[in-house]
Amino acid sequence: MLDEETKLTLRVVFPHKVLPYLLVAPQLAITLVFFYWPAGQALYQSMLRQDPFGLKSKFVWFANFRKVLADPAYLNSIKVTVVFSLATAIVAMAVALLLAVMAEKVVRGKALYRTLMIWPYAVAPAIAGMLWLFLFNPSIGSLSYVLRSLGIAWDPLLNGSHAMILLVSAAAWKQISYNFLFFVAGLQAVPKTLIEAAAIDGARETKRFWTIIFPLLAPTTFFLLVVNTVYALFDTFGIVHAVTGGGPGKTTETLVYKVYNDGFVNLILGDSAAQSVILMVIVIALTAIQFRYVERKVHYG
Amino acid sequence: MATVDLNDVRKVYAGGVEAVKGVSIAIPDKQLCVLVGPSGCGKSTLLRMIAGLETISSGTVAIDGKIVNAVGPTERDIAMVFQNYALYPHMKVYDNMAYGLRNRGTPKAEVDSRVRSTAKVLELSGLLDRRPRELSGGQRQRVAMGRAIVRNPKVFLFDEPLSNLDAKLRGQMRVEIKSLQRRLGVTSVYVTHDQLEAMTLADMLVVMNAGLVEQIGAPLDIYEKPASTFVASFIGAPPMNLLSLSTESSANELERKLLGLAPPGGQAAMLGFRPEDAELVADAEDRSGALMLSATVEAVEPVGAETFLHCSAAGNRIVIRVGGRTAAKPGDKLRITATAEKLHWFDRGGRRLDSTSPSS
Ligand SMILES: Nc1ncnc2c1ncn2[C@@H]1O[C@H](COP(=O)(O)OP(=O)(O)OP(=O)(O)O)[C@@H](O)[C@H]1O
Ligand SMILES: [Mg+2]
Numbered sequence: 039m040l041d042e043e044t045k046l047t048l049r050v051v052f053p054h055k056v057l058p059y060l061l062v063a064p065q066l067a068i069t070l071v072f073f074y075w076p077a078g079q080a081l082y083q084s085m086l087r088q089d090p091f092g093l094k095s096k097f098v099w100f101a102n103f104r105k106v107l108a109d110p111a112y113l114n115s116i117k118v119t120v121v122f123s124l125a126t127a128i129v130a131m132a133v134a135l136l137l138a139v140m141a142e143k144v145v146r147g148k149a150l151y152r153t154l155m156i157w158p159y160a161v162a163p164a165i166a167g168m169l170w171l172f173l174f175n176p177s178i179g180s181l182s183y184v185l186r187s188l189g190i191a192w193d194p195l196l197n198g199s200h201a202m203i204l205l206v207s208a209a210a211w212k213q214i215s216y217n218f219l220f221f222v223a224g225l226q227a228v229p230k231t232l233i234e235a236a237a238i239d240g241a242r243e244t245k246r247f248w249t250i251i252f253p254l255l256a257p258t259t260f261f262l263l264v265v266n267t268v269y270a271l272f273d274t275f276g277i278v279h280a281v282t283g284g285g286p287g288k289t290t291e292t293l294v295y296k297v298y299n300d301g302f303v304n305l306i307l308g309d310s311a312a313q314s315v316i317l318m319v320i321v322i323a324l325t326a327i328q329f330r331y332v333e334r335k336v337h338y339g
Numbered sequence: 340m341a342t343v344d345l346n347d348v349r350k351v352y353a354g355g356v357e358a359v360k361g362v363s364i365a366i367p368d369k370q371l372c373v374l375v376g377p378s379g380c381g382k383s384t385l386l387r388m389i390a391g392l393e394t395i396s397s398g399t400v401a402i403d404g405k406i407v408n409a410v411g412p413t414e415r416d417i418a419m420v421f422q423n424y425a426l427y428p429h430m431k432v433y434d435n436m437a438y439g440l441r442n443r444g445t446p447k448a449e450v451d452s453r454v455r456s457t458a459k460v461l462e463l464s465g466l467l468d469r470r471p472r473e474l475s476g477g478q479r480q481r482v483a484m485g486r487a488i489v490r491n492p493k494v495f496l497f498d499e500p501l502s503n504l505d506a507k508l509r510g511q512m513r514v515e516i517k518s519l520q521r522r523l524g525v526t527s528v529y530v531t532h533d534q535l536e537a538m539t540l541a542d543m544l545v546v547m548n549a550g551l552v553e554q555i556g557a558p559l560d561i562y563e564k565p566a567s568t569f570v571a572s573f574i575g576a577p578p579m580n581l582l583s584l585s586t587e588s589s590a591n592e593l594e595r596k597l598l599g600l601a602p603p604g605g606q607a608a609m610l611g612f613r614p615e616d617a618e619l620v621a622d623a624e625d626r627s628g629a630l631m632l633s634a635t636v637e638a639v640e641p642v643g644a645e646t647f648l649h650c651s652a653a654g655n656r657i658v659i660r661v662g663g664r665t666a667a668k669p670g671d672k673l674r675i676t677a678t679a680e681k682l683h684w685f686d687r688g689g690r691r692l693d694s695t696s697p698s699s
Contacts, residue, residue: 239439
């Protein structure tokens with residue numbers, strides 16, 4: 039860490055009192071207008087209850103939260119979200135790690151291989167969803183044809199588990215590129231002499247991976263776990279919307295999708311706002327964890 | 340426990356760099372062989388080929404009489420101490436040392452007793468629960484040593500293990516490594532570019548230059564009979580004084596003085612003598628059968644027990660060692676003598692000229 043003196047000399051000193059505030063003003067304005075204001079609105083909205091015609095609204099304090107948290111549909115949505123997020127994060131990370139390890143071994147065309155691996159990241163979530171939807175469409179999908187010919191009764195339109203698998207595949211596929219990049223960087227940061235030392239210490243390749251490389255990737259893995267969970271929680275709306283629309287039934291209705299469904303489809307604004315406030319709390323918690331642990335704790339020096 | 344035999348070993352890296360150009364060394368059992376040479380001469384490359392970390396382009400490496408070219412590092416039963424120690428940062432000292440034993444399926448109780456007894460030898464017992472980052476450089480070095488010796492391998496390999504330590508600690512560890520190696524009797528190959536380390540540690544010293552072996556021998560034999568001007572100037576600090584006898588300077592004072600001194604056989608092109616083999620004399624008279632030089636002091640370097648005088652003589656820069664303090668100061672004129680048996684002669688190619696063949 040820097041000592042006090044270095045910190046002082048590193049600080050830029052402005053001759054002016056007003057200029058620094060002017061310089062941060064645009065950023066502050068954007069944050070206020072696009073984050074704090076809507077957040078405040080949501081918070082206010084979450085304590086209102088409207089009549090079915092939207093003519094009158096009443097301030098009800100936390101009644102909406104109590105109602106939402108007692109709702110079996112909401113509890114189901116939490117379960118769906120947990121399963122979906124964890125599955126997406128784990129699948130996306132496992133596949134990315136495997137590919138990154140393999141990319142390390144590529145001798146020729148390493149750069150090309152890596153570039154190709156990164157492309158899927160540029161695909162918009164909804165497009166990614168459509169892609170997978172078509173591939174696995176029970177009637178026209180080429181991959182569902184393969185699955186059926188293998189004797190699997192593939193039907194994501196009726197079978198909740200199949201729908202979930204499809205959703206997880208689409209969501210994970212999109213995130214693999216991002217994870218791949220981080221794992222490649224993480225693998226390169228593992229000192230080569232450590233691997234050589236382990237080889238001399240009698241550890242074969244698989245053993246070396248699990249006892250040396252994987253533990254040393256822990257900071258990367260933990261960081262990605264948080265990022266992927268946040269992604270699966272909040273950035274997958276487009277995919278859910280495109281692939282399953284929360285169905286069949288409510289088997290793939292994630293928390294974010296339920297906010298949309300309740301608020302914009304069913305127009306229960308109070309409940310929807312309460313749900314988004316809960317989501318906000320979750321995001322804040324996850325970010326706090328990320329800052330606390332990723333930046334400091336899971337670190338070898 | 341094992342011999343190590345290198346037979347015409349070569350290494351050409353993928354980029355076309357020929358790092359090792361045909362090296363043959365036979366290291367007897369229980370010996371500590373030191374590879375010394377300037378930076379980039381291929382010492383590490385050679386060591387890594389013995390370890391199995393680099394492929395061997397041609398030639399053979401045999402451990403215990405068995406050619407191991409095709410054997411991976413995992414199966415060679417060697418241990419290596421790296422320059423940066425390469426300790427596993429996520430493991431405690433105990434696990435760092437136990438790792439190699441566990442990988443070879445040693446029973447738990449035996450792992451424990453071996454790690455603890457090794458830790459005791461290296462005075463690491465109190466540090467077993469720490470992680471590498473919680474250790475000082477010297478302690479890390481000990482852990483790296485511990486990790487190597489706990490396994491009781493056939494061969495130890497060291498790649499500049501002391502170069503990250505301060506001078507005092509380096510001196511201590513040098514003595515410790517030597518006595519440990521003696522006690523354990525494990526054949527060892529030790530790479531360094533520090534000639535002092537090389538001289539003090541080696542049973543067998545290999546001086547390398549540009550991918551080739553310049554000379555192999557016992558340290559003092561090499562010191563006394565360097566096979567080439569390269570070895571003469573590399574081994575010994577300060578290095579041997581070398582006076583060129585080139586034909587252009589045939590008219591100089593030196594040439595005339597040397598008429599009666601030239602060694603039997605060969606055309607001498609260089610004459611050398613060690614700083615400590617020169618004597619200051621008061622008389623201006625030339626002695627027969629000895630080199631006599633007039634020198635001008637240019638710098639005085641007192642280091643306590645001795646003083647080095649940097650002088651210019653007969654168009655060459657030379658260094659003279661005198662015991663204790665001296666009254667000499669820059670600008671002083673001195674008369675220097677070295678007896679014939681203390682002189683080293685080299686031919687135009689820098690090879691030693693001797694009535695007896697160079698020591699091997
Ligand atoms: N992986 C590599 N690929 C290509 N060339 C290499 C590689 N490693 C080393 N070399 C080259 O081989 C030569 C010998 O390198 P080596 O590391 O064996 O030197 P060294 O004697 O150990 O030097 P030092 O004392 O600086 O460690 C050098 O010219 C170096 O540039
Ligand atoms: Mg080296």
